Amino acid sequence: MSGGASAAPAARTEKLTLAQAVNRGLAEEMRRDPRVLVMGEDVGVDGGVFRVTEGLLEAFGPERVLDTPLAESGIVGAGLGLALTGYRPVCEIQFSGFVYPALNQIFAHVARYRNRSRGRYAVPMVIRMPYGGGIHPPEHHSESYEALFCNTPGLKVVIPSTPYDAKGLIVSAIRDDDPVVFCESERIYRAFREEVPEGDYAVPIGKAKVVAEGEDVTLIAYGSMTRQAVEARDALARESVAAEVLDLRTVCPLDVEAILGSVEKTGRAVVIHEAPRNTGVGAEVAALIQERALLSLQAPVQRVCGYDAVFPFPLLENHYLPDRERIVRAARAALDF
């Protein structure tokens, strides 16, 4: 499930979880570029509640790794000020469910500053946040809000699904001169390991990846759902259906070429995400496909999404999250249309 880098990876690799891969990307960029700062709740001494910033305080000191007061608007707002003076802050929101208090700063300022200042001030900020279900935590720890960010002009939204991509994409996000919202699936933080090159490589923002090729139907997913799509593909393969799995990796801007290219080939698509369906990323993908590839479509684009309900408390969350069965059923609906 790896591959797809833009630059030639270094020879040596390490077997890492996604959380560790982000950590390596952060550390390497901080080493390379003294302007990169990390800030947020518990990111320093504690190394982050998911240990993604572990070791950074020791390596780079308290001037570059800032344990902040518990205030998300403050983190992003002060981070913006730091960006204006030439720093490149990587702000951590402890869980995506707690990003709401920061939305005023993100939407009204971070996303708009370049435009407002007619290009004078860039905001090379990364806003990292663990997202999504699967780890059975209390309320507000399982949310998927990417659509809110996609709907806000001026942001880019990146959601890796593998350790390799996670490192390469966090590097790209940090180097990007515009704000990037970087969502990390809690469920796959430590679910598996993968060989990740040491040293410098970047995975480009805005490029999807064909995880598996197929001719019959395209399964379009991102983040934790990529693994569900791969599982569904395996199940479909047992019924002789060849599904192509496309991992979006960036949900804004969408890789429209990759999406259309695949759907023009297969004629059928299923979009999968954890977030609610109404005006979600799946709606945008479906709208784009019908807009630009209507004549290739053999069946409606299917959406397999979180229900349009609050993410449930742990005991029912498995019933909420899209899984192999729902994806397979949607693929069949497309095939039998």
Added chain:
Amino acid sequence: MSGGASAAPAARTEKLTLAQAVNRGLAEEMRRDPRVLVMGEDVGVDGGVFRVTEGLLEAFGPERVLDTPLAESGIVGAGLGLALTGYRPVCEIQFSGFVYPALNQIFAHVARYRNRSRGRYAVPMVIRMPYGGGIHPPEHHSESYEALFCNTPGLKVVIPSTPYDAKGLIVSAIRDDDPVVFCESERIYRAFREEVPEGDYAVPIGKAKVVAEGEDVTLIAYGSMTRQAVEARDALARESVAAEVLDLRTVCPLDVEAILGSVEKTGRAVVIHEAPRNTGVGAEVAALIQERALLSLQAPVQRVCGYDAVFPFPLLENHYLPDRERIVRAARAALDF
């Protein structure tokens, strides 16, 4: 452009602007139900910056019309507390561009309280906000954020396009036992007047309205864009194209029956909104149509939206807003597909 009420309107009518119609709806509901409160910045003594709450303080006193401190999270958060003790607060956000600080309260609490409390606590709150372009104000006074609310389970989102509907819908919103986000187009607040019945009538939430019938293409709009769609229809009519104009009135939940019914008839659709395109209401409408009426579609559903850019300062705003010409062009694209 009126009609479509659920209850039989009273005989006497008044010629009102949309702003006045909302005002009448508020006043009548406050009179009918002592639990209804109005709160927000400048809603009392000043009667609201658009005068929508004019006269309410005098009529109902400072215990029911609350001039609040300048703090949107406070308005909605305290409003929620009031709702829990049995009141029905109508919270005004002075402009939709200033709703961001309230999003934590709206998304994390207002939208979730019924669910979190397993039905024990309802939040019969209306969150009113002027939205949209066309009046050339400073930054942040022209935004259209309905998609954010549509993406958040637990809310309803209502956007009237006429004085008649505005009164009937604000009445329904106040009577609704769930939170309703009520967006009022600044551009049409006073742009025209219409006969509005005095007294009690309600326009149902979740029901779209066929503003004009036609067989060739469906123009789907809401709020200020309904008038643009009607203008486009007139222009198309001069070229012998019969466009049907559907005014959504509620963007969540969408009136899927009305949308599908019309598109099944015409085979072609253009969705129009001021808000940016990416993951907007137009995406949801297009996704639904291709999902449920693919075989009726003679052409891709077209989207005519605000650009995926910050709403411009006044001198360029006319270039940003969808207008007749863009709608006509999209309709032609659908017809010529």
Added chain:
Amino acid sequence: MPLKVVHQAVTERLEILDKDGRADEALVPALPGEELVRLHKLMLRMRRFDEKALTLQRQGRMGTWGSLRGQEACQAGLAANLRREDWLAPSFREHGVMISAGVSMHQVYAIWRGDERGHLFPAEVHCLPVSVPVGSQLLHAVGVGMGLGLRGEKSAVAVGFAGDGASSEGDFHEALNFGGVFKARTLFFIQNNQWAISVPFRKQTAAATIAQRAHGYGLPGVQVDGNDVLAVYAATRKALDHVRAGHGPYLVECLTYRMENHTTADDHTRYRKAEEVAYWRERDPVDRMRRFLAARKLWDEAREAAYLEEVAAEVEGAVALLESTPKAPPTDIVDYMYARRPWFLEEQRAEIAGRVAP
């Protein structure tokens, strides 16, 4: 440069019991012995309840749990002053005051085990559901306090809870300010346990206390030794009298200490010293009160043992109820979203109902 004074504020701190449970007799609240004992019992009961949850969690029978250990005096000192008509707007570590105010033990367990039905508190208890986004519920407490005032209540008040970390959120400020402007019937009850996960209080703010914040809004504020149940009781009583009388909000800051991990998902040895924890263990609120009562001959080992047995039975009963409750149907996911399900939830409900359990 000489200046004219336009405002003066003095922030005071109340302590009654010393570390070893010796009281400043002049300050001991004039309560009958059984009321003093009740304070101790409230603490014992919440501690036992909390310990059981930690055990269940270790055994995989509970979800994430945030222990209140160390904060029993805060919650008991407050709880003893509450009336049936009062409203609570808890954050996530208020188990103690919740079960003291009438929320059933198994309900609190259910919430943290991951069952929304835990929030169906007894109808006569005005306790809002647990609010996880820190600070946000203070505004609900203000709104409830305003509503009680509008309704003409003369007794009932609302209590809003927050921690030291939460005091940094914007909503903390908006709540205090709204409360002041509208003279809300609201008590701001702040448990400053000196840690917000791994962030110590001195990195949370440059202020010496949270109590002094109140003065910035024209409100009274006091700090109290939060490991001294008599001090919490006395200060909270005074504060509640003020609020009940309609004079507007009051802020009580209890300076206490979180003895356990932040939650069971946390490892506090990563960020704080064993000596610090030991220092505070010596100031354990339950021990201090026990000694105080023993010195007054109001309590002894036998009574404690008997009471603990009683509580243990109650806790076990709650666990039994918790674990024998059948899982909610998956359709519950959509069934409480709106008074009436919109069409899309109707469809989604059908999908959920039609599925085999995953």
Added chain:
Amino acid sequence: MPLKVVHQAVTERLEILDKDGRADEALVPALPGEELVRLHKLMLRMRRFDEKALTLQRQGRMGTWGSLRGQEACQAGLAANLRREDWLAPSFREHGVMISAGVSMHQVYAIWRGDERGHLFPAEVHCLPVSVPVGSQLLHAVGVGMGLGLRGEKSAVAVGFAGDGASSEGDFHEALNFGGVFKARTLFFIQNNQWAISVPFRKQTAAATIAQRAHGYGLPGVQVDGNDVLAVYAATRKALDHVRAGHGPYLVECLTYRMENHTTADDHTRYRKAEEVAYWRERDPVDRMRRFLAARKLWDEAREAAYLEEVAAEVEGAVALLESTPKAPPTDIVDYMYARRPWFLEEQRAEIAGRVAP
């Protein structure tokens, strides 16, 4: 009940000139005459600039304008203390300090006429774009102040602006608290003009002053007569010295009065009394300083007339520049969104470029 004092705060207010321009001589800043005159000139210049904007607006040649009339002493007293390397994070009524700090007059006009290009301030001026969501820019000032500190600056500071209304927003609180924790090189400059559109200060908060808020964050705060340019100058100087020395933030509250409508879209007669406005007209900051200077023989009618003529020419020049600047191309709507346009903006740009002007 006896209590131990844990914090004490005294909030002071500085006044130097009385209503008629008579100074408390002991307090007059030790400035050479020309510096005193400069304070007056700064005020005259901003007033003229503001008046012209109102005229333009009435003539349909300007967008919505928020007049600063009445607040000239605040903005001049601060501006006179600013250094070239200082950063400003203005809200929407800071025209005066902006043009004093090197922003071109026509740029400020352009912003309010509705042209983003107005924000292209001269490269050497560290003034952030106008921020409309009230209170939010205080956090930017904190971040900039932190950045200046990290960079090792010894002189430069950031100034964050807010009004009395803005002080109710959560960001106000988060900014003061962050500033305190990180000892940001930030001055919080609050113009309390006693009105937030139609809401008077006493309905904005139950606090007597905004200055006293600072103490809740362990920060120094002072109130000053905001219609007294000498007092603003002196207090701001002291505050800036503190911040420049690296001692952390300082809050200066200027108690002043908004003489005009909130903006040209407002009608202040709906909510405030003519007598109140008249009361404050008698305390006009420009008049007071003029009298003070005249009494010292530093200024007279002739010099005022000459200076006003100079300023009028400057203002007219700015208007000419403003009105002769060709409209920006509509493609500007999308061209500054990202460093590199994503595909969808490429497509949208093509659509914009291909259209006839609507």
